[in-house]
Amino acid sequence: MTQRLYYLDSFLREFPATVTNIREHSRQDGETLWQIALDRSAFYPTSGGQPYDTGTLRATSRNGAILEIPVLAVEEDESGEVWHSVNKPLMAGTQVEAFIDWPRRLDHMQQHSGQHLLSATLIHRLGAHTVSFHLGPELSTIDIDRDSLSPDDLTRIERVVNDLIAENRPLFINTVARADAEALLAAGELPKLPERDGTIRIIEIENYDRNACGGTHVHSTGQIGSLLIRSTEKVSRGLRLTYVAGLRAVSAARHDAELLHQAASLLTIGPDSLPEAIRRIQAEAKSAAKENQKLRTELAHYHAARLVVEVPYENGIRWVHRAFDDRDPDYLRQLASALTAAAPHTVAFFSCREGDSARIVFARSRDLDFHCGHALRDALAPHNLRAGGSPDMAQSLIPAHLLDTLHTTLTTQYHQ
Numbered sequence: 011m012t013q014r015l016y017y018l019d020s021f022l023r024e025f026p027a028t029v030t031n032i033r034e035h036s037r038q039d040g041e042t043l044w045q046i047a048l049d050r051s052a053f054y055p056t057s058g059g060q061p062y063d064t065g066t067l068r069a070t071s072r073n074g075a076i077l078e079i080p081v082l083a084v085e086e087d088e089s090g091e092v093w094h095s096v097n098k099p100l101m102a103g104t105q106v107e108a109f110i111d112w113p114r115r116l117d118h119m120q121q122h123s124g125q126h127l128l129s130a131t132l133i134h135r136l137g138a139h140t141v142s143f144h145l146g147p148e149l150s151t152i153d154i155d156r157d158s159l160s161p162d163d164l165t166r167i168e169r170v171v172n173d174l175i176a177e178n179r180p181l182f183i184n185t186v187a188r189a190d191a192e193a194l195l196a197a198g199e200l201p202k203l204p205e206r207d208g209t210i211r212i213i214e215i216e217n218y219d220r221n222a223c224g225g226t227h228v229h230s231t232g233q234i235g236s237l238l239i240r241s242t243e244k245v246s247r248g249l250r251l252t253y254v255a256g257l258r259a260v261s262a263a264r265h266d267a268e269l270l271h272q273a274a275s276l277l278t279i280g281p282d283s284l285p286e287a288i289r290r291i292q293a294e295a296k297s298a299a300k301e302n303q304k305l306r307t308e309l310a311h312y313h314a315a316r317l318v319v320e321v322p323y324e325n326g327i328r329w330v331h332r333a334f335d336d337r338d339p340d341y342l343r344q345l346a347s348a349l350t351a352a353a354p355h356t357v358a359f360f361s362c363r364e365g366d367s368a369r370i371v372f373a374r375s376r377d378l379d380f381h382c383g384h385a386l387r388d389a390l391a392p393h394n395l396r397a398g399g400s401p402d403m404a405q406s407l408i409p410a411h412l413l414d415t416l417h418t419t420l421t422t423q424y425h426q
């Protein structure tokens with residue numbers, strides 16, 4: 011069984027070890043992925059919400075050449091053996107020098123110790139319990155047994171956590187017998203206990219929190235650096251808090267500052283004036299849209315009056331056939347209804363192009379007695395196309411090449 015060096019020293023970055031076992035993990039595109047076990051390892055295998063460490067194994071071959079083999083992933087099996095995924099095989103008995111990818115490990119420790127501090131503060135201040143933890147590649151989350159938290163509560167919790175970071179409280183690792191851990195649980199000194207037998211590893215933040223945990227942690231809260239709550243979101247089991255700690259908090263704040271700067275530059279104002287400026291722009295856009303609608307309606311009426319003058323009666327009907335490829339369907343409907351309301355014995359057959367299709371509006375004034383919806387439906391039925399509409403107005407979207415055929419069908423039927 012692998013001796014887990016990180017249990018006692020999370021800051022151990024390199025160590026000598028001996029390969030004790032090797033197995034083939036998978037084969038893809040002619041490449042074999044191997045898993046090797048070591049007699050001792052400081053590599054953390056994925057568990058308890060914390061992802062695996064990566065790093066390098068250095069071995070010397072029989073001819074004296076140095077092999078540098080990347081550790082791509084690390085997992086533990088049910089028996090507790092730790093398996094290191096590599097793409098070059100190392101036989102049992104091989105001596106290696108192992109190196110942990112330190113920036114990745116430090117980042118994981120900052121997120122994980124940050125989580126203990128955040129979860130403990132939520133219990134102390136609000137009685138809210140953490141039900142799950144996930145350490146993601148960019149963001150970390152905890153789910154708590156609450157439906158919501160007020161913005162004030164969030165700010166207060168974040169502030170307390172950062173005060174505790176500034177206090178630089180030490181973290182201790184204590185390994186205790188299961189019976190002792192159960193006594194702590196009964197006394198309310200531990201929030202929960204894992205199912206498994208054997209000794210229990212307890213991470214303690216001095217005079218603040220005790221937690222049964224197998225993860226890697228910083229030596230003192232100051233090494234967390236800072237913690238920033240990013241957002242909350244309702245999830246099935248409660249409320250999800252997304253947060254970043256350590257250098258991730260600095261990166262997130264820098265990213266936000268750049269976005270705010272860009273947005274403010276577009277408006278040539280300072281970032282503090284953004285909310286007010288956005289409210290003003292929204293109000294202006296709303297009133298411009300209202301004005302635009304009013305002008306479109308007015309335009310449709312003037313436009314209709316001009317069509318009345320342009321198109322004379324023929325056989326007792328004013329049949330207005332126009333294509334408006336620079337107009338939208340909404341304007342076509344407005345124009346058709348303004349025209350047929352203003353002039354008697356008038357029919358509108360309007361179209362506008364939408365790519366390879368054409369939008370049709372077919373309308374008539376109230377003193378004509380055919381049904382526009384039925385007329386358009388019947389004319390399109392032979393082409394397996396559908397139309398919808400009322401007696402006064404109907405519309406459809408048809409392939410553009412059928413426009414002339416459709417117009418001929420309708421004039422033959424209703425304008426002879």
Ligand SMILES: [Zn+2]
Binds near residue numbers: 058223225
């Ligand atoms: Zn933990």
